[in-house]
Amino acid sequence: MxxxxxxxxxxxVVVEPIEREEMTPSGIILPETAKERPxxxxxxxxxxxxVDESGKRVPMEVxxxxxxxxxxxxxxxFKVDTTKxxxxxxxxxxxxxIEE
Amino acid sequence: MxxxxxxxxxxxVVVEPIEREEMTPSGIILPETAKERPxxxxxxxxxxxxVDESGKRVPMEVxxxxxxxxxxxxxxxFKVDTTKxxxxxxxxxxxxxIEE
Amino acid sequence: MxxxxxxxxxxxVVVEPIEREEMTPSGIILPETAKERPxxxxxxxxxxxxVDESGKRVPMEVxxxxxxxxxxxxxxxFKVDTTKxxxxxxxxxxxxxIEE
Amino acid sequence: MxxxxxxxxxxxVVVEPIEREEMTPSGIILPETAKERPxxxxxxxxxxxxVDESGKRVPMEVxxxxxxxxxxxxxxxFKVDTTKxxxxxxxxxxxxxIEE
Amino acid sequence: MxxxxxxxxxxxVVVEPIEREEMTPSGIILPETAKERPxxxxxxxxxxxxVDESGKRVPMEVxxxxxxxxxxxxxxxFKVDTTKxxxxxxxxxxxxxIEE
Amino acid sequence: MxxxxxxxxxxxVVVEPIEREEMTPSGIILPETAKERPxxxxxxxxxxxxVDESGKRVPMEVxxxxxxxxxxxxxxxFKVDTTKxxxxxxxxxxxxxIEE
Amino acid sequence: MxxxxxxxxxxxVVVEPIEREEMTPSGIILPETAKERPxxxxxxxxxxxxVDESGKRVPMEVxxxxxxxxxxxxxxxFKVDTTKxxxxxxxxxxxxxIEE
Structure with a gap:
């Protein structure tokens, strides 16, 4: 990169997703339900x-x-260098x- | 957590749902009807x-x-630690x- | 309650509905038509x-x-204490x- | 009432509709067409x-x-006293x- | 009227439509195409x-x-006096x- | 006219379209694809x-x-004088x- | 041009697309998935x-x-000169x- x-x-925002198998350290496990999963x-x-309707930038939270x-x-x-x-x-x- | x-x-808002069988203390029982149930x-x-259109934060009520x-x-x-x-x-x- | x-x-707003059989005192009778009935x-x-877009609360009318x-x-x-x-x-x- | x-x-606004047969005095006759009829x-x-977005009431025209x-x-x-x-x-x- | x-x-706005056969004086002829025709x-x-969101009336152009x-x-x-x-x-x- | x-x-805006065969001087040729074509x-x-929500006219760019x-x-x-x-x-x- | x-x-904004085969220098390779691809x-x-609702131009970022x-x-x-x-x-x- x-x-x-x-x-x-x-x-x-550009985000690099963390695959599910790598998600165990955070303790978040996604349930196998019909609901939308994060x-x-x-x-x-x-x-x-x-830019809001009064012409000012709304600051980003992330x-x-x-x-x-x-x-x-x-x-x-999209992919960068075939793999990422x-x-x-x-x-x-x-x-x-997620605070660390 | x-x-x-x-x-x-x-x-x-992040909410931890209270299962229906645990809901009796509050006195709320959900009817078995076709309506949307809380x-x-x-x-x-x-x-x-x-952030509203004038650039100010709307304070949270909860x-x-x-x-x-x-x-x-x-x-x-989503789930945390397989169970929660x-x-x-x-x-x-x-x-x-619900006020207590 | x-x-x-x-x-x-x-x-x-939380409202306790008045059943149709109890509605005669008010004089309102709901027609059996295809229209949406109050x-x-x-x-x-x-x-x-x-909260409106200028950040002020709009007072309630009821x-x-x-x-x-x-x-x-x-x-x-939803139901409270099985019955209400x-x-x-x-x-x-x-x-x-409905003014009384 | x-x-x-x-x-x-x-x-x-609460309106008491005037039935079509009573509408001749006003001279308005509704056509039998596919268009939406008033x-x-x-x-x-x-x-x-x-209440508009700046918090002020918009006065009624009727x-x-x-x-x-x-x-x-x-x-x-809805009906009042079975008939109205x-x-x-x-x-x-x-x-x-409709001005009179 | x-x-x-x-x-x-x-x-x-209340408008009295001018039938298509009467439209030749203006020089406007509506094409027989699939497009929306005025x-x-x-x-x-x-x-x-x-009334706009700041509470002021927007003046009419017509x-x-x-x-x-x-x-x-x-x-x-709608019709007035059966014919109009x-x-x-x-x-x-x-x-x-259309200016004249 | x-x-x-x-x-x-x-x-x-009232626009008189320029037919495709007349479009070569400008150098714009429309592709035969499934995309929306200008x-x-x-x-x-x-x-x-x-008129914008603050009651002012937004000036036209064309x-x-x-x-x-x-x-x-x-x-x-629509058509004017059968042909245009x-x-x-x-x-x-x-x-x-398109600047010339 | x-x-x-x-x-x-x-x-x-008018954009001249860069064909996929030419995209390797930037390192961006588009995946063959069902997702929307940039x-x-x-x-x-x-x-x-x-022009925003307060009548001011919002400056362009590109x-x-x-x-x-x-x-x-x-x-x-659209195409210019048959090819572009x-x-x-x-x-x-x-x-x-994409910064260079």
Missing amino acids: AELKLRPLADR QEGRVIAVGPGR KVGDRVLFAKYAGTE KLLILKESDILAI | AELKLRPLADR QEGRVIAVGPGR KVGDRVLFAKYAGTE KLLILKESDILAI | AELKLRPLADR QEGRVIAVGPGR KVGDRVLFAKYAGTE KLLILKESDILAI | AELKLRPLADR QEGRVIAVGPGR KVGDRVLFAKYAGTE KLLILKESDILAI | AELKLRPLADR QEGRVIAVGPGR KVGDRVLFAKYAGTE KLLILKESDILAI | AELKLRPLADR QEGRVIAVGPGR KVGDRVLFAKYAGTE KLLILKESDILAI | AELKLRPLADR QEGRVIAVGPGR KVGDRVLFAKYAGTE KLLILKESDILAI
């Missing part, structure tokens, strides 16, 4: 925030490095920050 | 509130520890606080 | 009002004790106050 | 007006006693006032 | 304008007597004023 | 602009005489001005 | 920004020359700027 820098627009990830780039829970089917997926899978999400698709 | 801290974003829970984490009624099919479910089931809801999915 | 106090959030009830708890007409299929139903059926509605689902 | 007073909420009525109660045209399938219907049929509409469902 | 005065609410009419009554083009399937149709067909439209359904 | 003047309302035209009348690209299936089509085909669009359906 | 200048309206492109024209990721199925496609394929997008369809 050294050569490729992404600067997300508005309230978008996924865990690491924030690697953050936009400047959306920052680079945050571990986050997000809705599993949110966002747009990333997601671009809106901040509103992020449910919570 | 000691090692895992969740900081919900915006107007989101569920009871305990608030364990609260976001900072959504706080950690509140017993709440919420719409049964609202929110995103939690939900992340928007505050607008919470119908009422 | 003595031991169970509900504090509705935002512009929500139902009569008594307000037993009222939220603090929703108060505890009001007899109200509301859309029959609105809201979320209550509804949580948004104030916007209440059509009119 | 003497014993039953209805106080509509927000921008709602219906004539008399306003018998008026709400205080909706008043008690106005003869009005409204969209035929709008609103919620009334409708609760939003003011936005009223198309025009 | 002498005895019947209609006062449209908000941003509504219809020509004469404005005979105009509402006071809608006035009584204007010849207008409007979307053919917009609005609510009128439409109540929102001003936003009017596409243009 | 000398005798017929159209004054579009709000943010509407069409080229000449602006012949421009409305005064929409002016009479502009060559424009617009979404092919936008707007309402015109379109009434909202300015938001115009994608770009 | 020398003779054809496009001035996009509002918050629209596409890479170069910005060649930028609108002046949308500028001519930026390499961008955008949602693959967004926007309107361009897209007109809203800035909100652009996910991120």
